[in-house]
Amino acid sequence: MSRPEEISPPEIFYGDDEARKYTSNSRIQAIQSQMTERAIELLALPEDQPAFLLDIGCGSGLSGELLDEAGHYWVGMDISPSMLAEVALEREVEGDLFLQDIGQGFGFRPGTFDGAISISVLQWLLNADTSSHSPPQRLTRFFTTLHSALRNPSRAVFQFYPSSDDQVHLITQSAQRAGFGGGIVVDYPNSKKARKMYLCLMVGHQEVPRGLEGEEEV
């Protein structure tokens, strides 16, 4: 099966049908929630305090539901109108939603967010599906505006599916140039099934967290 990001741009791939399929598939939902929980954990937010967070590529709203449950306030961005309609109308999440192409950057004031999460989205930025903007330009634009929108100190955690080491390199390099510290965290690196990769970016000086090892938690 081809990866969705290789078939068409996200706003087209996640049209009404795919959006509904995506949000109603329980296996996908379970995996997405698990990864979201882990991403929130990696944010290492202060305990028992509501935070103001950014959900990048908030898609189906699954991650938003978990942010709601954790008592956080959030803003979600997605490039797919169908996905957003699904979130807004079907799930009734609390967050504020924006139709936005993250590769164009976004205009939040410096220090607005206490953190950002993004589940299965970053790989979409590596597609050159527009003629005028190359993936490196879009990555730079994205990371630069994100870095500015985050407070110091804070973190942005991305679960993503790179298709090569070159992609990982391009992404981490763009993030570093935008001023981020941090790096890649791999959970269950030795398990074919459970292995998950997170880009854990830091604003301000912080230690990179360690990946999970051993047996996968069920």
Next chain:
Amino acid sequence: MLVSILSLFSSPQFRENCTSNNFPLVFSEVELVVRPVPENQEFLKRFLPKLEWRALVETARSLGNESLPLIQPETLTDDQLKALHHVLLELHVEQGNMTCKGCGHVYPISNGIPNMLLAEHEVGR
């Protein structure tokens, strides 16, 4: 979208050829809804320093909400905290437009979702 989000936007970094008189964006043809949420004073107090007070108040006033003073008080009374909670977290725009005074660009809002997509030639560098 929440009305108060406007006081957190800075479009100059965002759009090409948009360099002055661009904060905050201005609402027009707005359909407002109020969605009550529980008060959370702790969140309010930590959120407050992030906001541009004057932009928030001017935006609220442009939509007919006069509950907050134009100059930010050093400490807010209980009534002001209540008013702030309402303006920050309960006032939503369902339909309408946001216009940039600087470059004239219009961001439409439909079903509560602003469309921030730019044409490729409009993307800032």
